[in-house]
Amino acid sequence: MIYQHPISRPVIEVEHLVKSYPGVKAVDGISFHVAEGEIFGLLGPNGAGKSTTLSIVEGVRRPDSGTVRVLGLDLPARAPAVKRRIGVQLQSTSLLPDLTAVEQIELFARLYGRTINRATALALLARVSLDEKASALPATLSGGQQQRLALALALVNDPEIIFLDEPTAGLDPQARHSLWDLVRGLCAEGRTVVLTTHYMEEAEALCHRIGIVDGGKLLALDTPGALITTLQGRSSITTAAALPAETLAALPGVHDVQTEGGNVRLQTDDVPATIGALLEVARRQGVSLRDLHVQQPSLEDVFLQLTGRSIRA
Amino acid sequence: MNTAIAQRPGTQAAPSRVATLAPTGQFTLAVLRAGVRNRVALATALFTPLFMLAIFWLTTQGGKPGGFNMLSFIFPGIVSFTVMMAGSTQVTRLGSWRQQGVFGRLACTPVPLGQLVLAAALAQVLLSLVQALIVVVFGILVVGIPVQPLGIPLAAGVLTLGATCFIAYGSLVASLAKRIETASLLFIFTLLPLSMLGNTFLPVDQLPPIVGAISPWLPTTMMADLIRALLTTGTLPAAPLVPLAGLLLYTILFSALSMRLFRWE
Numbered sequence: 001m002i003y004q005h006p007i008s009r010p011v012i013e014v015e016h017l018v019k020s021y022p023g024v025k026a027v028d029g030i031s032f033h034v035a036e037g038e039i040f041g042l043l044g045p046n047g048a049g050k051s052t053t054l055s056i057v058e059g060v061r062r063p064d065s066g067t068v069r070v071l072g073l074d075l076p077a078r079a080p081a082v083k084r085r086i087g088v089q090l091q092s093t094s095l096l097p098d099l100t101a102v103e104q105i106e107l108f109a110r111l112y113g114r115t116i117n118r119a120t121a122l123a124l125l126a127r128v129s130l131d132e133k134a135s136a137l138p139a140t141l142s143g144g145q146q147q148r149l150a151l152a153l154a155l156v157n158d159p160e161i162i163f164l165d166e167p168t169a170g171l172d173p174q175a176r177h178s179l180w181d182l183v184r185g186l187c188a189e190g191r192t193v194v195l196t197t198h199y200m201e202e203a204e205a206l207c208h209r210i211g212i213v214d215g216g217k218l219l220a221l222d223t224p225g226a227l228i229t230t231l232q233g234r235s236s237i238t239t240a241a242a243l244p245a246e247t248l249a250a251l252p253g254v255h256d257v258q259t260e261g262g263n264v265r266l267q268t269d270d271v272p273a274t275i276g277a278l279l280e281v282a283r284r285q286g287v288s289l290r291d292l293h294v295q296q297p298s299l300e301d302v303f304l305q306l307t308g309r310s311i312r313a
Numbered sequence: 314m315n316t317a318i319a320q321r322p323g324t325q326a327a328p329s330r331v332a333t334l335a336p337t338g339q340f341t342l343a344v345l346r347a348g349v350r351n352r353v354a355l356a357t358a359l360f361t362p363l364f365m366l367a368i369f370w371l372t373t374q375g376g377k378p379g380g381f382n383m384l385s386f387i388f389p390g391i392v393s394f395t396v397m398m399a400g401s402t403q404v405t406r407l408g409s410w411r412q413q414g415v416f417g418r419l420a421c422t423p424v425p426l427g428q429l430v431l432a433a434a435l436a437q438v439l440l441s442l443v444q445a446l447i448v449v450v451f452g453i454l455v456v457g458i459p460v461q462p463l464g465i466p467l468a469a470g471v472l473t474l475g476a477t478c479f480i481a482y483g484s485l486v487a488s489l490a491k492r493i494e495t496a497s498l499l500f501i502f503t504l505l506p507l508s509m510l511g512n513t514f515l516p517v518d519q520l521p522p523i524v525g526a527i528s529p530w531l532p533t534t535m536m537a538d539l540i541r542a543l544l545t546t547g548t549l550p551a552a553p554l555v556p557l558a559g560l561l562l563y564t565i566l567f568s569a570l571s572m573r574l575f576r577w578e
Contacts, residue, residue: 060420080423088421092414098347110339111422111429153418 008035011161011192012057017066019052026052027063028216034161034194039187041207042196043299049216050196051091051165057194058163059083071160084112087159091166093146095138101125101149102134105156112157128152128182144175151182162186164195168202180206200299210299212306219306227302234297234305237266237274240290241282251277263291336424337432344436348402358402358441362395362448370456388458389541390513392468395448396476397504397533399441400483404500406433407484407575408493416577426577434484438476445472449544461547468543471557475536478560479504481567482532488574504533513537529555532563 012034019027027049034040042050055061057068059079068075070082095104102121109116116124125131128148130141138146147167154162164183168176183206187193197203203210204224211221220227240262248257253270268274271294282289349355366388373383407430410416420426449465452458483500490496508514510524511533517525528534535556542550550556 058421060417083421083423088418090414090417090421092417094414094418096343096347096415097409097413098350099343103343103346107339107343108422111336111419111424113336113423150418 008037010034011036011071012040012194013067013069014053014057015067017053017056017068018064019049019056019061020064025216027056029066030211030213030216030218031066032211032218032221034192036192037187037190038208039183039193039195039206041203041210042194042213043198043200043203043207043210043303044196044213045198048198048213050213053213054163054165054194054196058086058088084157085160087154087157087162089147089150089154089162089164089167091169093138093143093150095146095149095153097138100135100137101130101141101152104138104149105152108153109156114157116156124152124155125149127155129178144171144178147171147175147179148182151179155186159191161192161194164193166196166198168197168199176202200303204299212303214303214307220302224299227299228297230302234301235268235271236295237268237271237278237293238295239264239278239292241287243281243285243287247281248278251281336422337428340424340429340432341436341439344433345439348436348440354402354405355440358395358398359444359447361398362391362444363451365394366391366448366452366456384456385458385545386516386541387514388452388456389544390508390537392445392448392452392472392544393475393513393533393537393540394508395445396441396472397479397508397536399437399476400479400481400486400504401497401500402437402441403434403480403483404487404496405493406437407487408490408496411487411577412493414578420577427572430484434477434480437480438473441476442469442472460544463547464543464545467549468540471536471539471543471560474557474560474564475532475540478532478536478564478567481564481571484571484575485567488571488576507531507533510534511537512541530559532560535559535563 010033012032014033015031017027017030018025030049030053032040042053044050052061056063057070057075059070059075059082062076071085073082075082096107099107102118102125105121105124106116106118109121122131122134125134128151130145130148130152133141133145133149138149141149151164151167154164167183168179171179180202183193183195195206207224209221209223210227212219212227241264242262243264245257245259245264248254248264248266251266251268252273253268254266254274255269256267258265258267266274266278275294278289281287369384369387369391416426419429422429446469449460453460486500486503487496490499510517510520510528511531512528513533517528517534520528538550539553539556539560542548542553
């Protein structure tokens with residue numbers, strides 16, 4: 001794996017970023033660094049401030065305060081130079097309506113000051129599995145195909161950093177996994193990828209590090225594993241068993257018991273000890289344990305702990 | 314930069330001069346190509362003036378010899394109206410690009426967004442000039458309207474200025490209304506009275522005196538009077554600087570206001 005954080009040099013340095021719109025502080029003091037070759041994710045619900053943060057780092061919007069350096073260049077002063085070296089896929093596919101897929105590739109390459117021949121444009125479309133749609137207008141493409149074309153447009157200038165804003169929003173699972181493979185391929189080439197998402201599984205599956213954003217603030221920043229490790233005391237064991245709640249609450253490691261119908265849910269900070277004791281109690285009392293499940297904490301739980309609500313709320 | 318992200322075969326960095334100048338030209342060509350491909354919009358923009366001309370031709374036949382020739386009066390008005398409608402296309406383009414996020418994507422490129430908007434406007438000017446030329450040729454060859462050939466080159470210049478003026482007006486309307494439908498209606502709602510009061514379809518001297526006081530200051534009057542003189546006499550009207558400077562001032566005013574008010578998202 002190319003990602004070597006924290007040894008790799010930072011290609012994005014954001015310090016105390018603030019951006020307000022009338023009546024709302026969209027970004028409220030966010031700071032983070034992104035290392036070269038890293039897949040970095042900003043995770044948060046709609047309206048959290050992810051896209052605004054990204055658009056400032058892309059040199060499209062100006063911050064009210066704070067500093068941003070991308071590839072060693074200060075923004076917004078060096079925005080044109082930065083834009084030449086980055087690729088951007090927006091949340092909306094943002095395609096010109098009356099140009100074919102291959103024409104869009106050729107046009108955008110020229111907007112980045114590059115000449116691109118037809119064969120190369122087709123090869124780029126083939127990379128996103130759209131070579132058979134080279135002559136198609138955007139309106140005739142499916143949502144997933146439009147997203148892939150938008151990704152191809154983000155690659156026309158061989159960018160060192162690629163920004164993907166909600167790249168899989170609205171896609172079916174197959175198209176989503178296909179796009180994940182593309183992102184991993186880009187990272188394997190040594191490119192840095194920064195993406196926003198409100199899908200927990202996407203952040204967990206793709207990103208080397210995740211920044212959790214809500215209300216314009218960066219609430220946590222670490223690898224998915226490290227974020228989840230902070231919630232080790234939140235593993236849960238569920239089973240269908242007729243055991244008294246006070247008996248379950250006395251099991252080692254258990255700090256919370258919830259019962260609903262015939263099911264019990266034990267919150268524990270020591271899964272092996274709790275399971276062992278639970279099996280012993282059930283054997284002694286002649287009670288069978290049905291549908292026994294152990295659930296590790298997830299990013300969803302991390303988000304819940306940080307914000308007090310679900311990301312889908 | 315990591316060697317693993319070296320340029321792919323077939324792409325190369327262009328010289329900096331090309332990077333700053335050529336992209337806008339490429340964008341103009343792309344918008345022209347897209348404009349020609351959008352056949353419904355193209356046909357509507359072309360057939361509307363042709364249809365108007367045909368209607369006036371059919372309904373004004375049999376007039377008294379030596380009397381007021383309505384068709385000769387209205388023909389330059391229809392040619393002017395053809396390029397005025399370029400503003401309507403501008404309204405639709407700006408509105409749809411804003412709704413579809415095209416401006417947001419273009420803003421991510423190194424080319425300043427204002428340059429790309431100007432490049433798109435240039436494409437629209439070229440398209441509307443071709444449409445006006447088709448209307449002129451149709452008028453001469455099919456309807457038999459006498460046109461002074463010597464006036465056509467200057468008329469093309471005035472039409473270019475007029476198209477730019479009404480594209481700027483379309484940009485202003487698109488800046489004021491957030492929805493495409495509202496902006497399109499607002500443009501038509503204002504252009505029709507401007508045309509009716511602006512010596513385009515109706516002789517202003519046959520309208521109430523108050524209209525005669527307002528009419529010379531309207532951009533529609535300025536363009537229609539210039540085009541009428543050029544197509545019928547082959548020369549500019551008396552005191553041509555007033556309408557020419559007026560059109561230029563309106564263009565600057567509309568452009569400045571739209572640049573100040575337009576929001577691309």
